[in-house]
Amino acid sequence: MTGRNQVHEARRNSHTMIVLTALMAGAGLMCIGLPAYSHDAGSMDKATLEKVFPTKPGYSPYAGRNFPTLPLFGDTHLHTAFSMDAGAFGARLTPKDAYRFARGEEIKSNSGQPVKLSRPLDFLVVADHSDGMGFFPQLMGGDPELLATSQGRKWYDEIRGGKGAEAAMDIIVSFSNSRLPKGFPTPGTSAYRNAWQETIKAAEAYNDPGRFTAFIGYEWTSNTGGNNLHRNVVFRGNGAQASLVEPFTTLRPLGSDNPADLWKWMAATEQKTNTEVLAIAHNGNLSNGLMFPMVETFGKKLDREYADTRAKWERLYEVTQTKGTGEAHPFLSPNDEFANFEIWDKGNLDGSVPKSKDMLEFEYARSALKNGLVLEAKLGANPYKFGMIGSSDAHTGLSALAEENFFGKTAPQEPSPERLTKVFIDNPKTGIKIMDWEVGASGYAAVWATENSREAIFDAMKRRETFATTGPRMAVRFFGGFDFDAKDAHNRMPAAVGYAKGVPMGGDLTAAPAGKSPTFLVAALKDAIGANLDRIQVVKGWVDKDGKAQERVYDVAVSGGRNIDADGRCKTPVGNTVDLEDATWTNTIGAPELIAVWKDPQFDAGQRAFYYARVIEIPTPRWTAYDVKRFGNKALPGTRMALQERAYTAPIWYTPSKP
């Protein structure tokens, strides 16, 4: 135990040393005695900084910088035919195909269509379901016993009758209700081991440090009662290390549906493999109030240990994906006119239980961040201290999430004239129905990593230096400190000032100096081939003096010379250039780049708070509009045809010194 901690500590120290050495070298300073570079603003004062970043460095102002200069974009949540439901849905692409596609190669989709990304991705995690991992025939036909069950017989008939998609939905529902028959591939069987080894082999074959990172991972799909508590598990290490374990499943006796058991597995895995793992939860919006509990979970009251453990393993949350965006909900944030974005709030994952309003608070990222502060005051630790990323959850092996190049969530949702009108989820018992058109072309994970490698990206994820996008590849900077001033927004190198005077997204501020309020340097650059930006906002959450969680949205930079009123809001919309008929827009409104320094106008040094940035694009056509244009068919009434894509950064937290 201590040995492990020492290794851990040594690694962190060596990392700090590298950063420090590079900083000093870059500044031409070889003096010793500088305080350790850290993400704590408190340990860096201005005089020190001027030494580290002297006014007259070497000729090239860019030399010697070791902080991340360009964000890396990827997907931490992609399924292939190895996932039981994906296979039954008709996915045929394997992990190898998935990595080839993400690296920018043109391949044939599951439905035989040629498909290619506009630009390669920088990294990818193939995260197939750990339960039943392997080919779907391993699930469906691996054991004749299966066919002696009424379920097996039903699926068999459905697949034989060409209704694979219905069988797939039924498999998901049965899985949710722990009604899977015997014959399901489980760890320890050779079929299972083969699938895990194939997954590892694919990642090893396509991992190409410096150019493309192929992570090893899987999805742990806790779904009891249809309530989504899924997590993706990502390995920092290599194939040899990942081969020492087999994925954790949810079905007893080998697995468990309780996240606490997953965390135990993660701890044991780190010990056994001598590498690190992290878990990323997703789709709280389909958990029916269980994703971010406040009182108890799995029959146990929340306590300090729960908070510490969850915060240790779950440093990120997947806030946007094909099954809806879960940053904020209009019911919870009535004053936030941008909260109503790609919302899925009809029920849980299989539609077996309808949603009630009281569940929402425990499902959405913003309310979880707020409740995390409340819990921290109560338990002494914040279980919901997460950064944000987006990912696909596509079950096609294709991480194709641009509105104009969207290949759907499942194989039957690959481009076709039918996908505008087909039903995705239909639960006749509850009447919950979700159409294919409601599936979102979202999102990607953006990571400020120092280089494109498993280690660097993983470490950036761990320090939460990440942001989520709903598809476009905009670059977003967000720094917090106590000394940013208006001049910094005009600095030639905002990142250099940002790192020097503050902490990046995902970081912590503590102990405000007397009379000072947190200040933030925030900047956003549009996607090189994407739409202009409408505005940058800062979302603040805090716990007031009565212990109640509060939230407020501020506009901090807006395009087109619009005004930000005294209440911190710009009430003039950016406009709209979308031509739905042609599925086009123009960058004649908005701005390619926005930057601002913002100071919290209502800061109380004694109150816990968090701040995160939200960047909004100008309106553009939704994938449904491209479908109408390209297939020449009609959308159903009520289909959303345009949207304002966005990015969400990881928060920066403020904790009072003596809470």
Added chain:
Amino acid sequence: MLKRLWREPLVHFLILGAVVFLLFRFTATPGAAPDGRIVISSGSIEQLATAFERTWQRPPTAGELDGLIEDRIKDEVLYRAALAMGLDKDDTVIRRRMRQKYEFLTEDAAVTTAPSDRDLQGWLDKHPDKFRVEPKMALSQIYFDVTRRGAQASKDARTLLARLDAAGSKADTSELGDATMLPGELALSSVGEIARVFGDSFAQTVARMEPGRWSGPVQSSYGWHLVYVSARTQGRLRPLAEVRDEVQREWLTARRRSEADARYRALREKYEIVVERPRVQQGASAPESGSAAKVARGQ
């Protein structure tokens, strides 16, 4: 005495009986007479325990192990019952599973024959572009913000360009133009990499620029830029030694596919394939019956 014994019919009977018994004993198939025993060997119990341990990172308790064993027994009992009922026969799912197993196993067999250097060199010669080192450029850029300068942006850029031409390469440009999050300098990057930052048309323009002087203005989707290409490396083909792993990966991928196809064709050759299509109705398209004929010839 012995002779007499040999003539004894009872002895004949006993010997014959023993032979018949032994024959029966060694030729009886389990299918014909189901074996009434299920043995869970210590080896397979160990396997169960290991599997449990691999997920839970601890050995199963005695109770858990009993549960695992019970489950394995149930597995075997029902599996045999299903086989006895012939549930594996004529079943699409089982057939698909068998097909997949076959494909899986034979695909792996192809991998065991490692490619020789000649194979790989041949592959590299045939697909040189896949492994080429792309030409790369290092550049600096000065940005002119259209949001701030409007139509004046490109004119301002032109004016500055004239001054930079006069000043030569020693000019300190770090404070010129407008501040931006776009990188002021890019280390050696391929056209594709430049395109990811500045957009495609910018990258294409820069690719044609003469190094060693300021050029432009070049338009990107962000605004206008003056660009200085400070270094340029030629693209080149890479020798096998440099790209061996990648070539081998691509070679194996292609080889697996082609061998699977060849294997299938060879297997198929062994059959006379008869396709009995429902009779084509009058007016139905001719090519379909043509293709049916081809199939019948086993192509």
